[in-house]
Amino acid sequence: MTTVTLGPEGTYSHRAATAVADDEIAFTESVHSIVSGVAGGKFEQGVVPIENSIEGSVTESLDALADADVAVTREIVTPIRHALLAQGEDFATVASHSQALAQCRDYLLGTYPEADLEAVASTASGVERAREDPTIAGIGHPDNAGDGLQVLAEDIQDQNSNATRFFAIAGPEARSVSGGKSSLIVYPNTNYPGLLLELLEPFADRDINLSRLESRPSGERLGDYVFHIDLEAGLYEERTQAAIAEIEEFASEGWVKRMGSYDVEHVV
Numbered sequence: 001m002t003t004v005t006l007g008p009e010g011t012y013s014h015r016a017a018t019a020v021a022d023d024e025i026a027f028t029e030s031v032h033s034i035v036s037g038v039a040g041g042k043f044e045q046g047v048v049p050i051e052n053s054i055e056g057s058v059t060e061s062l063d064a065l066a067d068a069d070v071a072v073t074r075e076i077v078t079p080i081r082h083a084l085l086a087q088g089e090d091f092a093t094v095a096s097h098s099q100a101l102a103q104c105r106d107y108l109l110g111t112y113p114e115a116d117l118e119a120v121a122s123t124a125s126g127v128e129r130a131r132e133d134p135t136i137a138g139i140g141h142p143d144n145a146g147d148g149l150q151v152l153a154e155d156i157q158d159q160n161s162n163a164t165r166f167f168a169i170a171g172p173e174a175r176s177v178s179g180g181k182s183s184l185i186v187y188p189n190t191n192y193p194g195l196l197l198e199l200l201e202p203f204a205d206r207d208i209n210l211s212r213l214e215s216r217p218s219g220e221r222l223g224d225y226v227f228h229i230d231l232e233a234g235l236y237e238e239r240t241q242a243a244i245a246e247i248e249e250f251a252s253e254g255w256v257k258r259m260g261s262y263d264v265e266h267v268v
């Protein structure tokens, strides 16, 4: 079973993917193509970054998941420790994933205030650029050093506890109702006073803890949102089914997607 993730080799997504891959790992340069590759059946499994403890949601992943018919089958949590990698101190540009640049904002401003920051598709593609060009530095996992690239500084993220959650995804037939957590995506397609309260009450009433609630613009009109909800309960549980049934009632103008239930894996 091939697992596709954000490449090239050496990204944090690649590190997370090795924890769930039982065979070959394939790489693409965008989260959208990972999700569409899994939804279209080209790959059996994918691994996408979802949320970082410093910088928050990876919005491209949330939007891609809302648009596709895939199942979330596992959550992978991994610590993120960034290193600054370059051929030497003589660089003018730091190229990395937008999340990595943001997670190291204070360090970069404080230590290299003159450097230009350039967002690229992944940390590893910034590292590749640095390997080819002495005027470019990358930010990525220190294991990417070598072959002409030095670690100029380690642990440059602005908070020591920097962790990212990834989802393993698979085709809709892999959707499971068992596991300690579940993910839903809800599009109410309506707006009235108390809407958000109605979205949350069915869970509170049944003592179901929410571990994430994120709103994303629906793209339909300003002020219209899609909600991403993670619950600490399985879809097999009667209380979860009852809560979702209530939400489906008030979201009858829109839709409710059950992404699946899963367990969490911590990877170092």
Ligand SMILES: O=C(O)C(=O)Cc1ccccc1
Binding pocket: 006, 010, 011, 012, 013, 014, 049, 052, 080, 097, 099, 100, 121, 122, 123, 124, 164
């Ligand atoms: O670019 C990568 O290495 C990724 O996998 C995305 C990412 C970037 C920064 C922190 C966590 C994940």
